[in-house]
Amino acid sequence: MKVNSDKRVLVIGASGGIGRALCAALEAGELVRLSRSRDGLDVTDEDSVARAAAGVAGAFDLIFDATGALEIDGQGPEKALSDINPAAMAAQFALNAIGPALLLKHFAPLLRQEGPAIFASLSARVGSIGDNRIGGWYGYRAAKAAQNQILHTAAVELRRRNRQAVVVALHPGTVATDLTRKYLGRHRSVAPEEAAGNLLRVLAGLGPEHSGGFYDWAGKEIAW
Template sequence: MAEPASIAVVVGVAGGLGGALARTLGAQGRYDLVVGLARRRPADWPNSPEWPFIETDIQNEDDLLAAAQVLRALGSLDRVVVATGLLHGEGVAPEKTMRSLDAATLTRLFAVNAVAPALIAKHLLPLTPKDRPSVFAALSARVGSISDNRLGGWYGYRASKAALNMLIATLAIEHRRTRPLGVCVALHPGTVLTDLSAPFRKGGADDTSFIPARSAQALVELMDRLGADDNGGFFAWDGSRIEW
């Protein structure tokens, strides 16, 4: 009987960190397929049967359902990494004061940072194997930790990432019931030198900021070390636990 295909999925491969995560996972040589999901195919995405790409709008549940159907036909998913997120953009900027709070902006941040990953989990967690270890990881942020919030500000981003953390913790409880070897976690990638962090960096890389390849390598090494007892955890890129 043939061994089941080993499959890694990265959601958000059009972003700097998502693309780096896919390349890092591919370089390990342990996966038969590295599947990318995003609204647009990256220009440098490999044109290879071992690197399928599925055009997907994560805010459209019909798209997620269609992507899940494609993935189900490929086999069980050993690793799923959700590398999507919104901090700033057209009409969206981190709030410095409560006077800047805006309902539409808050709704958009929650839609991207919390609702979309939850729906991704809804459709992809059931595709993880029941008889061997797996990892489902969503990229969160340390600023989403309520216990660690000492500076204030960034209301919408903090709150939407805190919501993501609660969703992951709750998903992990249900996930354990049918997949005791599975791990469902939230990960803080550090300050990564991508478009997401660009407006908020005062200089180049330092000891607390990373190029995407460095962050991706640290995150992949961390995920490789996770075991069933880590299910439902919130971890920084260096493996340290972050308080909720």
């Protein structure tokens, strides 16, 4: 589905690096922005999510979930089993897995019920079990793998309501933001603006046959 001047779009996490860049790049007929910093939307609090959803009216052609974090409350990714902290791991699941699940619960009903409609959620390649060859990052990896399963399962349900609905997990690549900068290492990174352009090109090529999938910034499918 191509996002153009006749589409209604909702970006959740619009104040973050990628979310802000997406909003700047979108040419939608109507663009609704929601974020924690501006609107108080906390994806780890269901009451907050429900209030935010009640405050906007559907039907949207595209809902883009740009929430998530690698480091939470100063706790970075684990390098070894000995680094696992139960509270830190629970926080990863609350934000990166349960958060998207709550967004689906309360915002998916605001998608267009007939015709093409997309719910896209930022995931990460490190959430792929099949692609995991270097280990580490237990909490973030596991939370992102859970997020992918939630999105895949939601795709099955939403397809029953609208055969043209698409639910996808998207990996934006390594994006240079304040939250990721110290973890970039030797990885090639792109600016949020470039990442946003890449993601919009992927969205333009999505159809019902892609629903439930996990795709990278170039539109290539990623192993679960």
